[in-house]
Amino acid sequence: MGSEDTARWSATVWVAAFITWTLVGMVGDVLAGHVGLDVLAVVAMVATLAVGEYIASLIVVLMLSGGEALEQYATRRAKRDLTTLLDRSPRLAHVLTRPDDAGSAETRDVAVADVRVGDILLIRPSEIIPVDGVLVSSAGTFDESSLTGESLPVSRVSGDHVLSGVVNGTGAVRVRAERTSDRSQYQQIVALVESAQASRAPVVRLADRFAVPFTAVALVLAGGAWIVSGLPERFAEVLVLATPCPLLIAAPVAFLGGLSRSAKAGVILKGGGVIEQLARVRSAAFDKTGTLTQGRPRLTEVRPASPFDADEFLRLAASAEQYSTHVFADTIRRAATERGLTLRAAEHADEVATLGVSAVIDGREVVVGKPGYVAEVAPETMPITLHGGEAAAYVAVDGRFAGALVLADPARLESAQVVRWLRDHGVENIVMLTGDGPSTAAAIADQVGIDVVRSDLLPAQKVEYAARMVPRPLMMVGDGINDAPVLAAADIGVAMGARGATAAGDAADVVVLVDSLTKVVEAVAIGRHTLRVAMTAIWIGIGLSTALMIIATSGAIPAVAGALIQELVDVATILYSLRALGGPGARTVGLSTRERVAAGETIDAGDPSRTTR
DSSP states (O other): OHHHHHHHHHHHHHHHHHHHHHHHHHHHHHHTTOOOTHHHHHHHHHHHHHTTOHHHHHHHHHHHHHHHHHHHHHHHHHHHHHTHHHHTSOOEEEEESSTTOTTTOOEEEEEGGGOOTTOEEEEOTTOBOOSOEEEOSSEEEEEOHHHHOOOSOEEEETTOEEOTTOEEOSSOEEEEEOSOGGGSHHHHHHHHHHHHHHTSOOOOOGGGGGHHHHHHHHHHHHHHHHHHHOOHHHHHHHHTTSOSHHHHHHHHHHHHHHHHHHHHTTEEEOSHHHHHHHHTOOEEEEOIIIIIBOSOOEEEEEEEOTTOOHHHHHHHHHHHHTTOOSHHHHHHHHHHHHTTOOOOOEEEEEEETTTEEEEEETTEEEEEEOHHHHHTTOTTOOOOOOOTTEEEEEEEETTEEEEEEEEEOOBOTTHHHHHHHHHHTTOOEEEEEOSSOHHHHHHHHHHHTOOEEEOSOOHHHHHHHHHHOOSSSEEEEEOSGGGHHHHHHSSEEEEETTTSOHHHHHHOSEEEOSSOTHHHHHHHHHHHHHHHHHHHHHHHHHHHHHHHHHHHTTTOSOHHHHHHHHHHHHHHHHHHHGGGGSOOOGGGGOOOHHHHHHTTOOOOTTOGGGOOO
């Protein structure tokens, strides 16, 4: 008898502590205007304790704590990746107090915001460069993957431009600050990402949408059984079958299954909330270069203006483009090298993201970029005639228009099919948001089937346009550092991470690891399948629980038996939720095997879509 009393009191104290802990969190939620399923759980635990069913109350605690642990795991997984970009932002800088004495110079640590133009900074090994600057040391090696996506270290020599966010190599170097932190490239991206993320509406937990009606039904049934029978035990017997474990567990299990399924397909989804947003997407916006196009442009024509010859013109332009991160810059540099031209180091270089780059090469001021940017120093600059899918980089030398370089970046093979699939599956508004010129953007949009085009956009303008797009949710697909702000601002940001900048991947909710746009469609299809499975599992749980509660009103199911039966309901919902591990595959878009291989996919030998008609 003494042992039984000890067990009863131990169970009572344990359950009471769990109830108190749950109530503390619940009060905070209620004050914030959020009512969840915890209300029903607390009432069930109190009722079982009140009628002396302490074993049943312990079973309820076990079910609830297991469901919460699973949900917290999914939440931690989502938050871990989303904060990477903001966590990398440098906060301190080492300013040399005696910069002319390299051997024994002293430093003082200042906040990055306090760095002034002209300050000489000491960058120690493996530290992040805090502001844009020029390398003062004779040479240095840097990891630029956070900005350009290039995984290999890059060597720079004295006078070369280095950007904030770049990681120094194994040797200490000195850098002269060229911009303050608020004007440096990495900090501008971080500021836009922070602002965009802060403006996003939170996603309501899926199960909580059923909280009020399910709680009301359960309390009505339990209260009615008590009133009719006159037995308070009947109230507890009904409520143990109404504990919300099927609702709390079904969705997280299904979403984790969807996360696993998408990862296997080469798509990383950052949390269950992303899956739900993908499933409900109604608008889509695409960047052009590297997203709808192949991102591997080629130089098709060199058009120098008099008195420049083609080789000298290309050499100057390519030398300046050494200091640009734009996708066209690499093409221009490579074309010059293939022609045997020797590139020159700049005495000074400066890039304005998405617009162009200016550099002093052999004492000559060279400006390469969009026509409007070049026209600021060479007013006679006029746009040249381009054919479909072509783009141009305009060049000015010493304040005079020097000519243009024509490049072609064809649309991806799969882009038109992806746009068609989205439109056929309920995505009502599809647009292109690009920094490229109107003629080039319109030509690619026409090829892939997009009717609405917004061109000549800066990163901040993309964010503004995306914020106004309806209907919601909005999915934005892009690649590269300039897309990071709008990826963060969209309801679902999708980064083509196979070649894109790390900053874009950090800001996105979805990262495509395979260089194929078909994976965007797969992500949407997996999201829809996962949400469908989660909703069905929830309704299975609600249906079984409601049926069992109705039976329990007659007194046919004791409290302990009801709690154990509820465990079986949990198992049924979990088993069904695991269906999210299967679902749509690579054949979703409708491409043939040959087309999918050409689009960059690897075809599994067991893939049923290998057979084509």
